[in-house]
Amino acid sequence: MLKALLVVAALAGAVAVFLVLTYVRRSFFSRAGSVAMAARLSRHMEGRGWAPGFAVYESGNLRWYRMFSLAFGPRYTLSREDLQVSERRKPIGPEAQIFPPEVAVLRCKSATGEVELAMTTSAVTGFLSWLEAAPPGAAFYSERD
Numbered sequence: 001m002l003k004a005l006l007v008v009a010a011l012a013g014a015v016a017v018f019l020v021l022t023y024v025r026r027s028f029f030s031r032a033g034s035v036a037m038a039a040r041l042s043r044h045m046e047g048r049g050w051a052p053g054f055a056v057y058e059s060g061n062l063r064w065y066r067m068f069s070l071a072f073g074p075r076y077t078l079s080r081e082d083l084q085v086s087e088r089r090k091p092i093g094p095e096a097q098i099f100p101p102e103v104a105v106l107r108c109k110s111a112t113g114e115v116e117l118a119m120t121t122s123a124v125t126g127f128l129s130w131l132e133a134a135p136p137g138a139a140f141y142s143e144r145d
Contacts, residue, residue, distance in 0.1 A: 021070055033057070035123050038099070039064050039076060040116040046093060050118065057130055064117075080131060082111045091118070 034054040042049030063074035087107040
């Protein structure tokens, strides 16, 4: 009986530590101005494989982090220089059960491969603005370094 209580207490403690560390990690990244965004990590089953997360725009890169992870590094880093949106669509099939109607799914292609991102329409507007905008002369100065 005592062993069972110790096991349950240890498990509850581990879950509590995980939740606190996840919260601290999320708070750390939200200071930099993060945007809620899901990414599709697996395409084995149609409409499945989505993971919630958040993105941080840093100069010419978008860094996507999983929401429930202890890793401080991003899962995806997308460079504005070679990123293209190849498709924009509404969630279909099983995705329509996961995401609310105001979410759009973007299929993006870059030199590192292809990634699907799901975000609200207001986040899409910000994403496309970031993708198309750059400070004047940014391409000129980045080539000189």
